[in-house]
Amino acid sequence: MIAIIDYRLGNLWSVKYALDRLGVDSGLTSDPARIAAADGVILPGVGAFGRAMEMFRRLDLIGPTREAALSTRPFMGICLGLQLLFSESQEHGRHDGLDILPGRVVRFGAGLTVPHMGWNQVRQQGPSPLFEGIQDESFFYFAHSYYVQPADREVVIGTTEYGGQYASLVQKGRVFAVQFHPEKSGPTGLKMLANFCKLCV
Amino acid sequence: MLAKRIIPCLDVKDARVVKGTSFANLRDAGDPVACGRQYSGAGADELVFLDITATLEARRTIRELAARVGREVFIPYTIGGGIASLADMAALLQAGAEKVSINTAAVRNSHLIREAAEAFGNQAVVVAVDAKQTGGGWEVYVNAGTTATGIDALEWVRRAERLGAGEILLTSIDADGHRAGYDCRLNAAVADAVSIPVIASGGAGGPEDILRVLTEGKADAALAASIFHYGQYTITEVKQYLRERGVHVRMHEEG
Numbered sequence: 361m362i363a364i365i366d367y368r369l370g371n372l373w374s375v376k377y378a379l380d381r382l383g384v385d386s387g388l389t390s391d392p393a394r395i396a397a398a399d400g401v402i403l404p405g406v407g408a409f410g411r412a413m414e415m416f417r418r419l420d421l422i423g424p425t426r427e428a429a430l431s432t433r434p435f436m437g438i439c440l441g442l443q444l445l446f447s448e449s450q451e452h453g454r455h456d457g458l459d460i461l462p463g464r465v466v467r468f469g470a471g472l473t474v475p476h477m478g479w480n481q482v483r484q485q486g487p488s489p490l491f492e493g494i495q496d497e498s499f500f501y502f503a504h505s506y507y508v509q510p511a512d513r514e515v516v517i518g519t520t521e522y523g524g525q526y527a528s529l530v531q532k533g534r535v536f537a538v539q540f541h542p543e544k545s546g547p548t549g550l551k552m553l554a555n556f557c558k559l560c561v
Numbered sequence: 562m563l564a565k566r567i568i569p570c571l572d573v574k575d576a577r578v579v580k581g582t583s584f585a586n587l588r589d590a591g592d593p594v595a596c597g598r599q600y601s602g603a604g605a606d607e608l609v610f611l612d613i614t615a616t617l618e619a620r621r622t623i624r625e626l627a628a629r630v631g632r633e634v635f636i637p638y639t640i641g642g643g644i645a646s647l648a649d650m651a652a653l654l655q656a657g658a659e660k661v662s663i664n665t666a667a668v669r670n671s672h673l674i675r676e677a678a679e680a681f682g683n684q685a686v687v688v689a690v691d692a693k694q695t696g697g698g699w700e701v702y703v704n705a706g707t708t709a710t711g712i713d714a715l716e717w718v719r720r721a722e723r724l725g726a727g728e729i730l731l732t733s734i735d736a737d738g739h740r741a742g743y744d745c746r747l748n749a750a751v752a753d754a755v756s757i758p759v760i761a762s763g764g765a766g767g768p769e770d771i772l773r774v775l776t777e778g779k780a781d782a783a784l785a786a787s788i789f790h791y792g793q794y795t796i797t798e799v800k801q802y803l804r805e806r807g808v809h810v811r812m813h814e815e816g
């Protein structure tokens with residue numbers, strides 16, 4: 361079973377619908393025991409960073425999520441779920457993140473259309489099981505105003521061009537995280553989710 | 562590089578697609594889920610479902626529709642039409658819609674934009690603007706384009722952006738339905754006024770109109786209905802045309 365962490369904000373169902381389509385057993389949950397027992401964990405997310413962390417505190421999810429990400433089980437952050445893994449964000453003030461990966465979350469620079477919204481390409485900068493069967497420079501769907509600056513450049517496995525190349529796929533051990541929405545990126549996105557699910561056995 | 566988007570718009574009444582679609586292989590051309598799946602497979606970058614029924618009963622059916630589409634369609638979709646409250650928006654987003662678009666309700670109570678952006682994030686909030694040329698500028702109309710507001714369209718989009726709108730869906734009332742091209746002047750003026758994405762709507766008659774609005778009109782995306790529904794052009798044909806003329810578009814994979 362793959363646990364999709366439910367922190368009661370926004371559209372979390374799209375990921376569940378995509379896994380259903382792939383025939384993968386999954387469930388939305390905020391129960392620490394179910395997160396701890398899952399074969400893999402997905403942290404989805406849309407919306408504001410500060411509000412999401414507030415919900416994590418209120419639901420006592422910080423500990424269980426950190427444990428899942430630091431365990432040997434596969435873990436995948438999506439969009440805000442990628443950003444939450446980092447140390448801090450500058451979205452509307454300064455907010456602490458889950459601090460699983462060192463680095464910060466910053467806003468796109470002036471002069472760009474923000475949010476960065478629509479289909480953009482991911483340049484494969486290193487090997488990843490998530491890229492299996494997916495061509496370099498494939499398109500994925502993005503919708504975000506902030507992006508991550510990892511302190512450790514080694515974790516950057518995929519980049520995207522928007523006012524410069526930024527990290528759109530990071531990976532460290534069994535922790536994977538993407539800035540785009542694979543669940544909304546058509547067959548290519550479903551393929552990437554299937555690649556992740558294959559690791560969860 | 563970020564691609565320009567092509568977005569088919571489906572008008573929905575009582576959870577059925579109206580303005581028939583012409584997919585020969587569809588058994589039920591009125592089924593929004595089947596139409597959505599078809600367009601997704603044909604290379605649409607996003608979908609917009611516009612609910613043109615505005616009864617209370619319709620609110621429930623559009624929520625069910627949002628969930629049914631979510632289970633079957635794996636590209637982003639926006640739901641608009643008659644959305645009046647945060648609760649309406651929350652229900653649609655939780656059901657699986659990526660974005661909701663608000664129009665009349667936002668003009669009546671602009672704080673709805675701020676509240677929605679704070680609750681769901683800017684990227685989920687599309688402000689739809691229906692504008693009509695008046696003298697040297699453009700005026701905002703509400704109630705499906707029937708009621709003049711006296712509000713200047715450029716002032717309104719700037720205000721909507723400040724309040725937290727993530728995108729503008731801009732319809733030219735003058736151009737809509739004539740298939741003689743988008744209002745490129747209006748689109749360019751709005752695109753210059755804000756730094757959020759602008760979706761152009763109203764007037765598409767062929768690929769050359771879409772090319773013009775994505776270049777001269779400075780739009781980030783083009784929305785069209787009848788040219789796709791009646792099978793005049795496929796999305797692939799439009800994208801091929803754009804690509805040959807140097808516009809960056811996503812050529813889709815089969816599947």
